[in-house]
Amino acid sequence: MTVSRVVNDQRGVSAETRKKIEKAIAELDYAPSKLASGLVSSKSRLIGLIVPDVSNPFFAPIVRGAETAARRAGYRMLLCNSESDLRLEREYVADLVGHRVEGLLIAPVGDRSDAHLLKLQEANFPLVLLDRHVPGIECDSVTLDNVSGARQMAAHLMAVGHRSIAFITDADDVSTGRERREGLQQALAEAHIEFSESLVLYSTTDQLGGYRSAQQILNMQQRPTAIFTVNNMVAVGVMQAMREANVKVPDDIALVCFDDVQHLAVISPFLTVIDQPAETMANVATQLLLERIAGVAGKKRRNISFPGKLIVRESCGVRLLRKAQS
Amino acid sequence: MTVSRVVNDQRGVSAETRKKIEKAIAELDYAPSKLASGLVSSKSRLIGLIVPDVSNPFFAPIVRGAETAARRAGYRMLLCNSESDLRLEREYVADLVGHRVEGLLIAPVGDRSDAHLLKLQEANFPLVLLDRHVPGIECDSVTLDNVSGARQMAAHLMAVGHRSIAFITDADDVSTGRERREGLQQALAEAHIEFSESLVLYSTTDQLGGYRSAQQILNMQQRPTAIFTVNNMVAVGVMQAMREANVKVPDDIALVCFDDVQHLAVISPFLTVIDQPAETMANVATQLLLERIAGVAGKKRRNISFPGKLIVRESCGVRLLRKAQS
DNA sequence: TTGTAAGCGTTATCAC
DNA sequence: GTGATAACGCTTACAA
Numbered sequence: 141m142t143v144s145r146v147v148n149d150q151r152g153v154s155a156e157t158r159k160k161i162e163k164a165i166a167e168l169d170y171a172p173s174k175l176a177s178g179l180v181s182s183k184s185r186l187i188g189l190i191v192p193d194v195s196n197p198f199f200a201p202i203v204r205g206a207e208t209a210a211r212r213a214g215y216r217m218l219l220c221n222s223e224s225d226l227r228l229e230r231e232y233v234a235d236l237v238g239h240r241v242e243g244l245l246i247a248p249v250g251d252r253s254d255a256h257l258l259k260l261q262e263a264n265f266p267l268v269l270l271d272r273h274v275p276g277i278e279c280d281s282v283t284l285d286n287v288s289g290a291r292q293m294a295a296h297l298m299a300v301g302h303r304s305i306a307f308i309t310d311a312d313d314v315s316t317g318r319e320r321r322e323g324l325q326q327a328l329a330e331a332h333i334e335f336s337e338s339l340v341l342y343s344t345t346d347q348l349g350g351y352r353s354a355q356q357i358l359n360m361q362q363r364p365t366a367i368f369t370v371n372n373m374v375a376v377g378v379m380q381a382m383r384e385a386n387v388k389v390p391d392d393i394a395l396v397c398f399d400d401v402q403h404l405a406v407i408s409p410f411l412t413v414i415d416q417p418a419e420t421m422a423n424v425a426t427q428l429l430l431e432r433i434a435g436v437a438g439k440k441r442r443n444i445s446f447p448g449k450l451i452v453r454e455s456c457g458v459r460l461l462r463k464a465q466s
Numbered sequence: 467m468t469v470s471r472v473v474n475d476q477r478g479v480s481a482e483t484r485k486k487i488e489k490a491i492a493e494l495d496y497a498p499s500k501l502a503s504g505l506v507s508s509k510s511r512l513i514g515l516i517v518p519d520v521s522n523p524f525f526a527p528i529v530r531g532a533e534t535a536a537r538r539a540g541y542r543m544l545l546c547n548s549e550s551d552l553r554l555e556r557e558y559v560a561d562l563v564g565h566r567v568e569g570l571l572i573a574p575v576g577d578r579s580d581a582h583l584l585k586l587q588e589a590n591f592p593l594v595l596l597d598r599h600v601p602g603i604e605c606d607s608v609t610l611d612n613v614s615g616a617r618q619m620a621a622h623l624m625a626v627g628h629r630s631i632a633f634i635t636d637a638d639d640v641s642t643g644r645e646r647r648e649g650l651q652q653a654l655a656e657a658h659i660e661f662s663e664s665l666v667l668y669s670t671t672d673q674l675g676g677y678r679s680a681q682q683i684l685n686m687q688q689r690p691t692a693i694f695t696v697n698n699m700v701a702v703g704v705m706q707a708m709r710e711a712n713v714k715v716p717d718d719i720a721l722v723c724f725d726d727v728q729h730l731a732v733i734s735p736f737l738t739v740i741d742q743p744a745e746t747m748a749n750v751a752t753q754l755l756l757e758r759i760a761g762v763a764g765k766k767r768r769n770i771s772f773p774g775k776l777i778v779r780e781s782c783g784v785r786l787l788r789k790a791q792s
Numbered sequence: 793t794t795g796t797a798a799g800c801g802t803t804a805t806c807a808c
Numbered sequence: 809g810t811g812a813t814a815a816c817g818c819t820t821a822c823a824a
Contacts, residue, residue: 141794141795141796141819142793142794142795144818144819145793145794148819152793152794153793153794154793154794157793157794169585169589171560171563171564172564172817172818173505173564173566173816173817173818174564174565174566174818175501175504175505175510175565175566175816175817175818176505176800176816176817176818176819177817177818177819178501178800178818179499179501179502179505179799179800179801179802179816179817179818179819180799180800180817180818180819180820181800181818181819181820182800184501185565186544186565193530194520194526194529194530194533195526195527195529195530195745197523197526197729200520200521200523200526201521203520203521203529203545204519204520204521204547207520207545207546207547208547211546211547216544216546216561216562216565217544217545217546218512218542218543218544218545219529219533219543219544219545220533220537220542220543221530221533221534221537234497235542236542237497238497238498238499238500239500239501239511239512239542240499240500240501259495263495347729347732372729373729376729376732376733377732379732379733380732383732401729401730403523403673403698403699403702403727403730404727404729404730404733404734406673406702406703406705406706406709407702407705407730407734407736407737408730408733408734408736410733410734411733419521467803467804467810467811467812468809468810468811470802470803471809471810473802474803478809478810479809479810480809480810483809483810498801498802499800499801499802500802501800501801501802502800502801502802502803502816503801503802503803504802504816505800505801505802505803505815505816505817505818506801506802506803506804506815506816507802507803507816508816793824794823794824795822795823795824796821796822796823796824797820797821797822797823798819798820798821798822799818799819799820800817800818800819800820801816802815802816803814803815803816804813804814804815805812805813805814805815806811806812806813806814807810807811807812807813808809808810808811808812
């Protein structure tokens, strides 16, 4: 018991005893078991983070931001890669609960994540949604203002002269995809350009999905003059297909997307993008979660939305326009 | 007790009782506590992973590879970002032990990580070194054959006509830096070119470090014709400095580095690099760790070394040479 | 200031 | 086939 007091820096131990105990601790390399202390206190000092893919340049900073914020608060992070697989995600959620994480930060696979998240919500389990909303799940969230981001981007494309814009996105059950498409449609409507459903391509949001979709676009009768992809890796896939088909970006077709990749931009300031403050978003989301865990958050759900930032570079074809004008 | 048997799929429970219990489990959303079971069994089903920076494009796939392998074996991963900070790393190690992780996978900050790793080793704690060796720590490891990788790269640079090669690396207490420098020196020696200590720049191995070192190089009386950096982010920093100084790569100076970034290469096949199979390395390292944990590994330490792969693109100036020759 | 007792939620062991 | 008992290593409450 006295050892416990020393370990937890509680008072009521004589300086002498404390010294003796500290010496023994050092000699024995004694490390108090968080399993045991967690068991009695119901505090594991663990939070869970589930993302579709850590190695994606958008999610990697998310992981970093979350881990840093958690550490500062004395929490460790259990990291899970859902691989955009609903079943895997469900297993992760169940297992994290088994490990008694005190809260969960999740960039869910999509709308159908509601099944497992609903249980948590009903149990009043501390939960924060990151990057994506899930209909029916009413909890704290940190996301991008996707509608306005996409609107901005689409408006830019049109300002540069594009009238026919293809959009490559998720199956329609991911909020980011839906919202970004909504932004595109709004911009189109404002410019009195008809929105054509045939220019929306649904695919997996990875490189392969972008690659395949690009091939479809290349085979279209009426080829669009610009491609707008829902995220970075899809754009990479598009780029790959274009290169193979010897179609030049932006000379032959423009390409823009969501998510900036900083180091990429330094090597080659090429892609015109909507940049998301990923690390900051994760930081904030973790703060929200920690407040929920601490019970200082109140009943109301908090939905924080960050503005996206349009970064104009080469791939949208703005240079071509300028050249043509001069 | 009977519940425990059902949960753990043990026999000795009648079909009827089993059904009843399963029903109750479903109704109550009962999830057995791994804290409690871990306490009694001394198996937390947790492993720790410490890397300098998850968001670095070399380490992100490492995290992914390790997490995937761990999950397949029924383990969860506690992820820690040491930020190349020795003190932080020490805290992480201590804390992970407190959480009773069953093993630790670590890309250590450097040689001075020996202090905290030695304790683990003495306690016979399952430990696998990733990417970097630590003198005095005799445990399983998975690394790149840095000497031969760097030798290959340097040989290539010389084949392309470079005689004066600057090398930007860590402070001399990180094995990767030392080994890569050794490779460079070997290649130089083979080509009977004198190695000049003044062309080795020590810096932090991040973008800022590369940026600053590049500025130093630009100010040299005798400017080298090529820069070889110890990793990707340093190269990015160099690129940034060059761009600002309006020095063209590779026309005015060549630039090569360790670590490929796949998606970057698709957008812009520019950097000549030594590619490391990061995800595979992490996968293998995790296997080694799991074997140690399972106690099926034997006494002998296993040091697995992967060959690096030279990928020749633009930044080394090979095209310039060809053009000059034709 | 120190120490004793009980209990956190599991599982190993043994009794029924 | 089922359940009682003890123990894992801590902390809370209380006693000395």
